[in-house]
Amino acid sequence: MEGKRPGPGGPPQLNMEIGEREAEGIYSNFVVISHSLSEFVLDFARVLPGTPKSKVFARVVMTPPNVRALLNALETNVRKYEETFGKIHTLDENQAKGIGFTSS
Secondary structure: OEEEOOOOOOOOEEEOOOOHHHHHOOOOOEEEEEEOOOOEEEEEEEOOOOOOOOEEEEEEEEOHHHHHHHHHHHHHHHHHHHHHHOOOOOOOOOOOOOOEEEEO
């Protein structure tokens, strides 16, 4: 990853490369979030009906300031999404058994 700065007053821009495998992405409908004083750990998993065991497909470890920045970026992007496509409806607790997000 190579950093570049545009003209004065502009935000830094990054040149990023993504491999073929990463470009495919992974599907996750469940994440477990845990934290310590110095880091947050996000374990992304897939829960499938009739499957007794779920597998973690990706673990992301981030510093607290970077998690705050991620939260801000997600809030901004969800707001933009909803302005374009309408409100995102979430499942209530009874509908969401076995899927979703937890924290520990």
